[in-house]
Amino acid sequence: MDDLKTRLVRVNRNSTGNAIVVTTRSEQVASIMETSAYYRHPLNLLSEDECWSIMKERAFGNGETSISVDMEGIEKEIAKKCKGVPLAAKVLGGTMGGFKMDKEAWLSIMNGNVSNSSDNKDNVESILKLSFDHLPPLLKSCFAYCSIFPKDFYIVKEELVKLWMAEGFLVSSSQDEGNKYFNALLQNSFLQDVKRDECENSRWCKMHDLVHDLALSFTKSETLTLENCATEIVFDESWKLKRSRTLNLKGANIEEFPSSIGKLKHLRYLDVSWTKIEVLPESIIELYNLQTLKFLWCNSLKQVPRNKMCNLISLRHIEFSYDHHMPSMVGQLTCLETLPLFVVGSDRGGSIQELECLNQLRGSLRIKHLEVLRDKEEAMKSNLRGRTKIKALKFMWSDGRELNSNDEEVLAGLEPHPNIETIVITNYLGRKFPSWLLMKKIPSGGDSFVALDNLKELILWDYKILGGLTRLRDLIIGGFSEELDSFSYLKSIQDLPSLKFLVIHEDVGGRIKSLPDQLQCFTALTGLDTLNICDFNGMEALPEWLGNLSSLKSLGFWDCKNLKYLPSATAMQRLSKLTKLLFLVVPFFEKIEPKEVALSGPRFLISLI
Structure with missing residues (x-):
């Protein structure tokens, strides 16, 4: 590897443009792609000690593990079987790790039949087969x-x-x-x-x-796979599907789904996403063994048996994209683990209390039309605090509402479990956030306290207060007003010590002409390594204080159509850690030579997009 690093450094120093590194196992591919045989670097086989090092790491992790006296030497014999091939070492190490320090199992691997061919491919294939044989x-x-x-x-x-x-x-x-x-x-x-x-x-x-x-x-011939099927699929008696467990028609060119789907009593997985079907037939409710049902982005779908889908008693995963596709009485589907979208309201979806019955929900959940809820007490009926496997929540209110809303009460009642990792809040009109979101310790059932210690990502739009989110790593903010006073809450960003990734959006059609001085609070974020500034279409020049963000490694400007001027060379040189500078949909910067930016920028800038 040291020789390879030396070659790469030499290429970097001698080249005036870019260099591309291609890896391949094929000599023919190497001869086609290389510009000079001088730059070809054939990798040597690993030594037995190097193979054992890989195997040990795969088997026991990075911790040091001593091998008992009666097992000494076995590992070396197994390492010899790798013939210096890293993949073989990784596979055998993983197999050994499954048996920990079981001597009989290790001896079985050592004595296993492995090819002794001079062809490394044959050796690897026999090792793969040996490891497969040891799987449950x-x-x-x-x-x-x-x-x-x-x-x-x-x-x-x-x-x-x-x-x-x-x-x-x-x-x-x-x-x-x-x-x-x-x-x-x-x-x-x-x-x-x-x-x-x-x-x-x-x-x-x-x-x-x-x-x-x-x-x-x-694999036996038990799967029918159609790829790149441009012609329309026709369902007729030629489809021998009666005992099928899986039917994946995602993206298929179909406009009609047959009512005979109800005859597939063994079906457990059905995906009709991205199709042009207009009706999901009512016979689908006869699929009592169905575990997964997906009809994402079916733009033409107008009829869904919403009121009867609660009969799918085995359903564990249901995925759809539009409000009017949500099943009624979803709370009766008590086995549900996946429900990405819940629409509040009897005329749209269901009562928020139905979520209380879905104890197995996991992953991400988006809750829409929260303005329907009356108060904190009604919101608490969702019992999100008890949904311990949900990792991401998105709270959505409708836009175009009056300011005298009850959003603060409702959000206070939607407290999630402390394990939550991502929270997104949109169109929230409250003037403050509840204690649970601000990480303030609050009583919970006596003397115990809770806090969102695992929250890593928070996305908020049109809000006023931040601070106290000590574990927060990623933050996307937007919905700014053209009045500079609306930026006052940004001062609380300095109370986010773990923040590494920050995106800010302007949302008033280019009426903000420069980055407000209030944003200088970002300089207090000593761990911030990525900053993306988006949609500031009225901004022409970047401020000098941008050079004070000395921890930045990546700085990006997205869709800033009138941006013309960087900070001075002196300011840019202070960004000593910056390795990536991005300008996307910034027309004026398309005319600037990369070397011009590099000369005015930090010494170690390696990527300009």
Whole structure:
């Protein structure tokens, strides 16, 4: 690796433009892509000690683990099987970790049949097969099922778990059990390249090509997959679907959904999102085994059996996009784990009290039309405090309302569980926020106290007060008035010691001509590393005090159409940690040469977009 770093530094110093690093296992691809054979860097195989180092980290984490005397030497013999290939080391390490310090299991791995071929691909494939053989039976089925996705495809974790559930691979049919299976495959390196959200939750993953080949080799012909199907799909007797558990028609070119769907008694997963269907047939309520129902962004969908969908007693996940698609009496679906949207009001959706019955809700929940609620007492009937698995909440009031609203009372009654990680509030007309949101310790059932210690992301629009959110990491604010007095609350931002990511939006059509001096309070945020300024279309020049944000690593300007002038070179040089400067939809900056910005900017600026 040191040799590779040296080559990359040399390329960077000798090049006047950009350099692209391409990785490949194919000699043919390397010969096509390279500009000079001098820059090709073939990676050497790892030593046995290096393989064991990878295996140990996968098996036991970063902590030091001593091996008992009677097991010494086994790990070295297993490391030899890797033949210096990192993927093989990761897979074997994950397998060993599943058995911890079980000597018999380690000996089984050591004595397992692994190819001794000179071809590294054959060796890796035999190691993958060996690790697969040590998986529990249900986990083998979950792994093999992943072959339905194309190679190099980002798999959505939540959808994968729902599909496993539909196929009966999860004993308890719960998201928690599916998460355990997912983590087990990740630990064994059968899944990799995990992408996480801002709260460090796993969201997407991939399979290595060789791992995908192994999964495909175990898959029987039980799945019908249509990709890039441009012609209209016609449902007729040729569809042998009566015993199907999963039907995914997302994005299919269909306008009519047959009423015969009710005959698919074994169906557990149905997705008709992004289709042109106009009617969701009433016969769908006969699918008593259905666990997942998705009809997202069905713009043409006009008829939904809202009043009868409460009969889907096995339903755990329902996803839709529009208010008029929300089922009535949703509180009767007591198994629900996923309900991204709840619409308040008898004429729109349901009573807020129905949420009290949904004890299994998890993930994110958006609650709309909160202006319908009368007071704090009615809002408290939602019992959001008891929904311990919900990680993200979005509270939405309708716009165009009068200022003398009861928003403060209602928000006070919508207190979430302390585990909440993200809160979004829109069109809130209250003059202050409740104690639970401001992190002030408040009594709870006697002498105990609660606080939102896990809150990492807060998005607010048109509000007045901040402060006390000691764990808050990401903040997006907007809805500013052209009156500078409306920025006075920004002074409380300096009481957000953990803030790293900040976005500010102007929302009055370009009438604010410059960044107000009140924003200088940002300089107190010593941990702030990303600042994005958006939609300030009336602003022509950036202020000198911007150079005082010395902790910034990334500074972005989005849709600031009249921005013409940077701060002085002296001010820009004070941004010593800045590595990324972004101008998106800023017409005047399209005419500026990158080197001109670099000369006036910090020494280590490496990215200008």
